[in-house]
Amino acid sequence: MSIELQTKYGRIEISNDVIATIAGGAAVDCYGIVGMASKNQIKDGISEILRRENFARGVVVREEDGEVHIDMYIIVSYGIKISEVAHNVQTKVKYTLDKTLGLAVQSINIYVQGVRVTNP
Numbered sequence: 001m002s003i004e005l006q007t008k009y010g011r012i013e014i015s016n017d018v019i020a021t022i023a024g025g026a027a028v029d030c031y032g033i034v035g036m037a038s039k040n041q042i043k044d045g046i047s048e049i050l051r052r053e054n055f056a057r058g059v060v061v062r063e064e065d066g067e068v069h070i071d072m073y074i075i076v077s078y079g080i081k082i083s084e085v086a087h088n089v090q091t092k093v094k095y096t097l098d099k100t101l102g103l104a105v106q107s108i109n110i111y112v113q114g115v116r117v118t119n120p
Helices: 016-028 052-058 082-101
Strands: 002-007 010-015 033-037 059-064 067-077 105-116
Touching: 002 016, 010 016, 016 033, 016 052, 016 059, 016 067, 016 082, 033 052, 033 105, 052 059, 052 067, 067 082, 082 105
Parallel strands: 067 105
Antiparallel strands: 002 010, 033 067, 059 067
16 A cells, blocks of 8 residues: 655655654654554564564554554653653654655554563
C-alpha cells in the first residue's frame, strides 16, 4: 500500500514502509524512549526492542477516507511520565512527517508495550 499526494508537478506515491521508518526514527529521538516494539508483541508475548533497520515493524500506517492514521508501539524508560513521553512522540512525529514528506497526519496513536529499567 502507499499514500498518494497530488502536486502541481504531478502525482507522488509514498510507500507505507517509508512513512513508518521516518515516523519510527523520529520517535526514537525523543527523550524517554528506549526503542520501538514489535506490533505483533501482543500475539507473540515477547518484548523485543527493534533495531533501526526494523522500525517499520513497530509502526502501522493506515489510510481511511483520505486521512492518514499512525499506530506506534514503543518501549519507554523507567521513571519518566508516560503521558508526557507519548505527547512528545506525537508532536515530533507529526512535525517530522509534515516537514519531510509534506504529509498531514490525522491521528497518531501510541501504545506503550513495556517499561525498561536501565542501570545507572
